[in-house]
Amino acid sequence: MPSLLEITTHFFLQVAVILLTYRLLWPVFRRLGQVQVVAIMVAGFLLGPSVLGWAWPQAQQWLFPTNIEIGGTSIMHPNLTAIYVVGQLGLVLYMFLVGSSFKLDILSKHLRQAGATSATGVAVPMVLGGLVGWWMVGQGRYFTDKVANWQGALFLAAAVAVTAFPILAWIVYDSGLLNTRLGTMSLACAAVDDACAWVLLAVVVATAKDSMGGAFLAIGGGLAYLLFMTVIARRWLARLDVWVPRRGDPERAGGLPVAPLTVVLLVILLAACFTDFVGIHSVLGAFVVGLVMPRGELMEQIRQRFEPLVGYLLLPAFFIYTGLNTKLGLIVEPTVLVMTAVVLVVSFVSKFGAVGLVARTQGMGWREAGAMGALANARGLMELVLLNIGLTAGLITLELYTILAVMTTVTTFIATPVQRMFERSAWKNGRVFGPTGEEPNPIAEPTPAGESKHAVPVATVSRANPAGQATVS
Known part of the structure; x- marks a missing residue:
């Protein structure tokens, strides 16, 4: 059984890898018209046995161990438990x-x-x-x-x-x-x-x-x-x-x-x-x-x-836990x-x-x-x-x-x-989605492709938070 220090150190490394992976994926998915959470979902599958485990099984099993043998019995690895708990808290x-x-x-x-x-x-x-x-x-x-x-x-x-x-x-x-x-x-x-x-x-x-x-x-x-x-x-x-x-x-x-x-x-x-x-x-x-x-x-x-x-x-830990169970x-x-x-x-x-x-x-x-x-x-x-x-x-x-x-x-x-x-x-057709449904577009000029252009009736959306109200400019 790994010590508490070993579990903690390895957990910090796992979180760092998770963050780095989905941030590297995000520019690609943004060009595909996706939102950032989809990149986080896919990162979970990439770091699991389906991709990383197939390409480099030793590295995947060392980085994200799922089970540990104690006295001839296989139990859930403490680091997997930590990922699960953190993911649930984030959720x-x-x-x-x-x-x-x-x-x-x-x-x-x-x-x-x-x-x-x-x-x-x-x-x-x-x-x-x-x-x-x-x-x-x-x-x-x-x-x-x-x-x-x-x-x-x-x-x-x-x-x-x-x-x-x-x-x-x-x-x-x-x-x-x-x-x-x-x-x-x-x-x-x-x-x-x-x-x-x-x-x-x-x-x-x-x-x-x-x-x-x-x-x-x-x-x-x-x-x-x-x-x-x-x-x-x-x-x-x-x-x-x-x-x-x-x-x-x-x-x-x-x-x-x-x-x-x-x-x-x-x-x-x-x-x-x-x-x-x-x-x-x-x-x-x-x-x-x-x-x-x-x-x-x-x-x-x-x-x-x-x-x-x-x-x-916190939330990306949940997707990693799920990805580890997908084969x-x-x-x-x-x-x-x-x-x-x-x-x-x-x-x-x-x-x-x-x-x-x-x-x-x-x-x-x-x-x-x-x-x-x-x-x-x-x-x-x-x-x-x-x-x-x-x-x-x-x-x-x-x-x-x-x-x-x-x-x-x-x-x-x-x-x-x-x-x-x-x-x-x-x-x-000169319409946008607003509080009452399809409404006349208040912006005279079309928004360039790829930029956010919706829905707060009198302003364009410049940035939106993952779980909060959109910020307008």
């Missing part, structure tokens, strides 16, 4: 920042459209994904023996229906769509999709363990948590916005008052702990905390200070390749078609509806969380894990270019 803090930036005022004006779009965006992918999952169980190599046909159907239904809320949030903010109807409704639909996916996953995990109590705990605990946070905790947290330090109070951290900052961090961590315990995952708990936080100077300061650290240091060599067999193609087609078409069509019937223009359908395919982070849970719970094999990881990467990679294709079409 929780990131989702809190996303929730605190959510535009509730825009959503309230489009609740009917968001509700109809969310329902369809969940139902159609679930039905098609469920049919594929039922079929895959019969093939005998994608699910473990303890999974029945209906359980496999529910798992794949959840995998196909999910929209990665954190990744979508990053895309929305990085693309300057934060203050638009398109961005707000896309995030609202993603939140509903993810909640439904976690309920399905809780049912599958609980029944696989012959314990329906887990499913009831997830549903009941989730509803109780949501009710408590929106009715009671919201009123308590509102006091933070009017908190005044005592005269001569020295407790300030870089301009932030320490007392309310400590309260915010405690609430985030306790919420993440509770929602993990009941089975609906810590990310949704942290997101709800962000939703009910008062919008004021305190939250603005927290976002400004936390965003760079969370988005570019692309498992899908080179013809039958597995065919299954990968089937899952890809069903996943993309069901989301893009269902969300795009129903958004169009709810009053969106065809360009805005098409852009929304494209954004719904950003499965990234939540899909990878779901896969990790399925793998650790002994529900799926490495073949299915890799198939769905490939589907996640491809659909997320496609989402931004397709969305921008619809946006360019609107731009050429």
Whole structure:
């Protein structure tokens, strides 16, 4: 067993390699019209066994060891545990920042459209994904023996229906769509999709363990948590916005008052702990905390200070952990390749078609509806969380894990270019996506290709933070 000093030293090296890898990838992906989080996702796969492990297996196994032998027993390597924990912390803090930036005022004006779009965006992918999952169980190599046909159907239904809320949030903010109807409704639909996916996953995990109590705990605990946070905790947290330090109070951290900052961090961590315990995952708990936080100077300061650290240091550890479990060599067999193609087609078409069509019937223009359908395919982070849970719970094999990881990467990679294709079409017709939908373009001159050009109605977006409000100039 390595010493604490060895674990720490190696961890610092791992983080440095992660940062260097995705920063080297970013210029390439920026030219491809991607947002930075896609480069971070791909960096995770490159540093895993599929690429680095194939090209230089000794270096990959030394740099990112996954197991260690102790007394003839193989256990998870302490450094892999450290990467996992840091990644989960980054994920929780990131989702809190996303929730605190959510535009509730825009959503309230489009609740009917968001509700109809969310329902369809969940139902159609679930039905098609469920049919594929039922079929895959019969093939005998994608699910473990303890999974029945209906359980496999529910798992794949959840995998196909999910929209990665954190990744979508990053895309929305990085693309300057934060203050638009398109961005707000896309995030609202993603939140509903993810909640439904976690309920399905809780049912599958609980029944696989012959314990329906887990499913009831997830549903009941989730509803109780949501009710408590929106009715009671919201009123308590509102006091933070009017908190005044005592005269001569020295407790300030870089301009932030320490007392309310400590309260915010405690609430985030306790919420993440509770929602993990009941089975609906810590990310949704942290997101709800962000939703009910008062919008004021305190939250603005927290976002400004936390965003760079969370988005570019802590969160990449999660993608590395996922990449270490993905083995692309498992899908080179013809039958597995065919299954990968089937899952890809069903996943993309069901989301893009269902969300795009129903958004169009709810009053969106065809360009805005098409852009929304494209954004719904950003499965990234939540899909990878779901896969990790399925793998650790002994529900799926490495073949299915890799198939769905490939589907996640491809659909997320496609989402931004397709969305921008619809946006360019609107731009050429003198329109932009704004708070009320497609609006007249307030900028007389077209923005040069490759520059951000969206959506804050009276200004062009010059820079956007990974988990906060776009900065305008």
